[in-house]
Amino acid sequence: MTTATGARLDARIPSGPLPQKWDRRKFEMKLVNPANKRKYHVLVVGSGLAGASAAASLAELGYGVDCFCYQDSARRAHSIAAQGGINAAKNYQNDGDSVQRLFYDTLKGGDFRAREANVYRLAQVSAAIIDQCVAQGVPFAREYGGTLANRSFGGAQVSRTFYARGQTGQQLLIGAYQALSRQIGLGKVHMHERTEMLDLVVVDGRARGIVTRDLVSGAIKTWVGDAVVLATGGYGNIYFLSTNAVGCNVTATFRAWKKGAFFGNPCFTQIHPTCIPVHGEHQSKLTLMSESLRNDGRIWVPKQKRDQRPPSQIPENERDYYLERKYPSFGNLSPRDIASRAAKQACDEGHGVGESGLGVYLDFAEAIQRLGRNVIEQRYGNLFQMYEHITGEDPYKVPMRIYPAVHYTMGGLWVDYHLMSTIPGLFVLGEANFSDHGANRLGASALMQGLADGYFVIPYTIGDYLASTKLDKVSGDHAEFRQSAAAVRDGIAKLLAVRGKRTVMSFHRQLGRLMWDHCGMARNDAGLKKALQEIPAIRDEFWRNVNVLGDGESLNQALERAGRVADFLEFGELMCRDALERRESCGGHFRAEFQTPDGEAQRDDANFTHVSAWEYAGPDAAPVLHKEPLVFEEVQPSRRSYK
Ligand SMILES: Cc1cc2nc3c(=O)[nH]c(=O)nc-3n(C[C@H](O)[C@H](O)[C@H](O)COP(=O)(O)OP(=O)(O)OC[C@H]3O[C@@H](n4cnc5c(N)ncnc54)[C@H](O)[C@@H]3O)c2cc1C
DSSP states (O other), rough: OOOSSSOBOOOOOSSSSSHHHHHHHHSSOOOHHHHHTTTTTTEEEEEHHHHHHHHHHHHHHHEEEEESSSSSSGGSSSSGGGOEEOOOOOTTHHHHHOOHHHHHHHHOOOOOSSHHHHHHHHHHHHHHHHHHHHHHHOOOOOOOOOBBOOOOOTSSSSOOOOTTTOHHHHHHHHHHHHHHHHHHHTTEEEEEEEEEEEEEEETTTTEEEEEEETTTTTOOOEEOOOOHHHHEOGGGGGGSSSSSSSSSSSSSHHHHTTOOOOOOOOEEEEEEEEOOOEEEEEEEEOOOOOGGGGGGOOOOOOOSSSSSSSSGGSSSGEEEOOOHOOOOOTGGGHHHHHHHHHHHHHHHHHHHSSSOOEEEEEEEEHHHHHHHHHHHHHHHHHHHHHHHHHHSSSTTTEEEEEEEEEEEEEEOOOOTTSBBBBBTEEEOGGGGGSSSSSSSSEEEEEEHHHHHIIIHHHHHHHHHHHHTTTOOOOTTTHHHHHHHHHHHHHHHHHHHOOSSSOOHHHHHHHHHHHHHHHSSBBBOOOHHHHHHHHHHHHEEEEEEEEBBOSSSSSSOOOHHHHHHHHHHHHHHHHHHHHHHHOOBBBBOBBBTTSSSSSSBBBHHHHHOEEEEEEOOTTSSSSEEEEEEOOOSSSSSSOOOOOO
């Protein structure tokens, strides 16, 4: 399919049987001679698990790499927050796992809105990720006999999740960071911390560079490369309150969108069922309680509406363990979208607990009685401590109170099987791409995908691109670079010139509330249309009335935030538009009009078995929707049931 701008929406899925596609493609792909690799230069934006693994692997292969992140250390990327674990089809438990089962669980978990071939490859390379990380010294939890331990996560009936207590992301990132540091030491990677990419530069239709701002000095710089890799994470912070690190934003991918990269499924947002409930107007961040807790914790609400009794005084027969009741096969380990909606439904019906009524119990009493406090402490000690620290309640004694919150974005820049966007030479990895997770990501699969992309996919596919593309020499003086840098400078000056009365945060909070109300856990036609009317009005006021103090020539966090919120204020419209257009319910996208009589998501396979890929059409034009049909050869989409 050729699009308005001439970009091709070709997923480049290899032919042949599913299990052989990746091997076949690896063999078909062109290689760059080892001696020639050093002649190529790759710009990697992002140093989370996806970016760090990519930068280290590419440098290890011999390419020259510049890597950028906005934190003060690559090690502070949001990936460090990941708690629960990383999936892999190792079948160490001998409980029936396999590549096929991980593939199937992921596809079904995503409500059949992901690309079969990508998901299969992800399951295939998952095992290699664990080997790679163990070789790096990642201290995964082990059984008494020394073998790696596994636990269960939502949406699966096998135990395939590898973990390092509740700090899996941190340990994996330290592993990737070591690999990256080695290459920094060897001079193959130049690391640029506190440097924010503010534009993508496209020359002759190919991604050839970026424009950055030094967040300390304010200097605007251009960088030339033979290819650009974006591994810039997700955009859940558009909702203001989310479990994401406060800095997570959409700027890099959104600005690449404006340069011609299509955005895939922007409305697919994951709401995580187990977060500490919102507790005040002034809160700016939500805290996740890892899904791993659902292995032993039981979720319940009082059967009686608005029951004010403390949990200990509510007898067993007056409790509704609603997940166990509604989904007996998966129970408390039902997938996130399903568990989140069930919690919302219980609270909407008046069974919620806590002051706001927006909470359900996650109770460990039975597990502590069965296994002993020691075992629970070993498994989840740091998570329990964190909960107590934040709420002042001891979860060994009283049940945790949890409520769903925004956690992950399945949408992202559209990529083909090679992880290349619609702009040749622009590759997108990790949470930043529209991903292999369809309409709902299963727990512990984001780390798997980020590392699969960085360690095992991009090293092959970028080589094929470089080996098969004739790239003219380009310098930073090229008109495209100069224009992009000038546009970035103008944008900053414009933000600083407003000098209005409202803080950036107040606009962000207002937008977030609107997005949560109308494009959050449940969406409907009227609400989305309302949001589409209100967002331009908020944006309009933002550009008249935002107050960004300070200047652009020094460290100015208000300015950084303002730029990110300005992008959210445009991007929110794209999300709502996408949600409005997708007149079905699937995974994390629950359109209230489309549900089964028992309140489950009702897909419309006849009309929506596709990826929605949105093309930017200019500042005053509506974005153009393209559709990549999803073809299922191996698995026939069925009604997703966890009963
Ligand atoms: C609390 C929490 C717990 C989680 N637990 C798990 C778990 O147990 N298992 C699991 O599989 N997943 C988990 N996830 C999801 C998972 O952590 C993320 O999806 C994943 O880490 C994203 O990795 P990434 O490399 O794609 O992006 P990130 O780790 O977000 O890294 C993004 C990088 O891009 C850089 N960047 C962004 N924009 C720019 C820019 N404009 N210029 C320069 N640099 C830029 C940042 O500085 C950073 O280095 C969790 C998520 C949260 C919020």
